[in-house]
Amino acid sequence: MRKETLFRAIGQIDGDLIEEAGQKKPAKKRGWIRYAALAASLVLLVGIARLTNQKLTPDTAKGPSDVQMGGMQGDEMQAGETQTEETQIAETESQNQIEKRPVLDFTMLFDGMGFQGIMAYEMPELGNPWNETDEIETLPVIENHSIYAVSDSQNIRIEKERYDEMLAWTSEVATFFGMEDIKPEEKREYVSISNEEIEIRVDGDMQMRIHFLNEVSFPKEYHATNSATREETYELAEYLLGEYKELFRMKNPQIAIADGDYSFDAVRNCNEIRIYDKGDTAVETLLNYHFEYVKLWISNEGEMSYIDITRRDKEAVLGEYEIISVEEATKRLGEGKFDTTYLESEFPGLEYVRDVELVYYMSFIDDYKPYYRFWVEVPAEKQENGLNTYVAYYVPAVETAYLEITFN
Amino acid sequence: MKDEEIIGLYWDRNQKAIPATDAKYGKLLNQIAYRILYSSQDAEECVNDTYLNTWNCIPPQKPIYFQAFLGAITRNLSIDRYKEQHAKKRIPSELTLLLSELEEVLPAQSDVHQEIEEKELATHISTFLRNLDLEKRMIFIRRYWYCEEIKQIATEFGYSESKIKTSLFRIRAKLKAYLEKEGICI
Incomplete structure (x- = not known):
């Protein structure tokens, strides 16, 4: 074998x-030390904040000196090595000035x-509605109620109430497409209704995919291929919004266009279309953009194959946290x-930062926390055909995101 | 006790050689065997067989890297036992996962090829690993030689599990490209 x-x-x-x-x-060059265990006092602090929905500031949320270092330090002592007094003092000082480093679950980003x-060739427009001038002072950290976060991956559990919602939603959308007479298929992990043209499927996280088995073409006046400009894509999106608005349940739908990127062999992908509901505040808008939105999947040949509708639960707010400024986040980026x-x-250095956005990181299993996502041009990845690569670097927007805490 | 001293005991046919080996490396060898076999009893037997094998081949051998020498014997014995038991029933073990990961590394087979000897392949892999930076090299070897779980490696290196998986994915891809470029057929 x-x-x-x-x-x-x-x-x-x-x-x-x-x-x-x-x-x-x-040892890491940057001198980071990762938390392998949490101080009881810090866990209690966060627990209290959760119970009372109390606002935590960086001052109240801190506690690195209280946090017990597990892992490296403990193991070195257990190895029976003797240490000079000087080394011991240095280690204690190091413990008291712990360089906090965020640790994200990157399960969902395991891509090609x-x-x-x-x-x-140059940094594309991303479509994120956030603007530095929005003056957002606090943001919620939201508990992850995804079925994958709360279940064993081998044994997905969906509560009856949620399952009933899935059935109702699927039926509602099926009616829109004239499929109301078709009986839903009820599986442990999803509900679906399909005919020879369309498949409608909803999972336990209230994410719906409408799959057009025969891809949808558009009227000739709309340019939908991968050579469409942003303006042309916007016009197409307006047309589709008109066609499917009833499905989207939005009071004030907004269209966000992200420029198409390129493959290794310089083939441009279609611009991406996301539709979200504008909220009454910048925070609401940001949350809607990340938790309740629609993505329209257009192929490079200009046909639509999917509509994805996401209605992720964002009600389980663990607390409101002050967020750091972009300037502070940039400083921390430079500090590693x-x-x-x-x-x-x-x-590569701060001079290579090309864009920054305030995002909610949609972890598979961790709670949803806000981050500044910096897009950094990496010279080492420049291709011979002139294509640049812009890599995502995440800096927590709230202090507590530095700590590996599972809110239970 | 230093490795040279323990090896000296084997050369002297001193009965203390095996207890000394066990004292220094028993835990590590048990861990390696257990990760492959998922059974304490089987792991213990493999480790005991390792000591017997070592007694029988030193002398004339005089390994320079004693830990690696012992670990290689334990790995091979464990794989053999795993295969024997796997033929009878499904046994969950880290080895199943490791083998499926390594499948990605297998270079494409050509029509005209001569299969390479394991030792020669090991030399090529060593050359490849030496061209990686230290951390990546350590992560790869911890996974595929020491058979450590992803979670354990992540904790040790201070990364998330998914980052370790990503790193291994890229190293495997590079190893495959390297082997294909060298014209190696497995």
């Missing part, structure tokens, strides 16, 4: 490599590039206090 041969061959690699790998991991990045899926080379 070939893979077994490979596995056995790995068993015979040079001994010095094996022994080197068996040593303690190398191997990291979260955009390839384009970020997380990223990109491991190929070091952070």
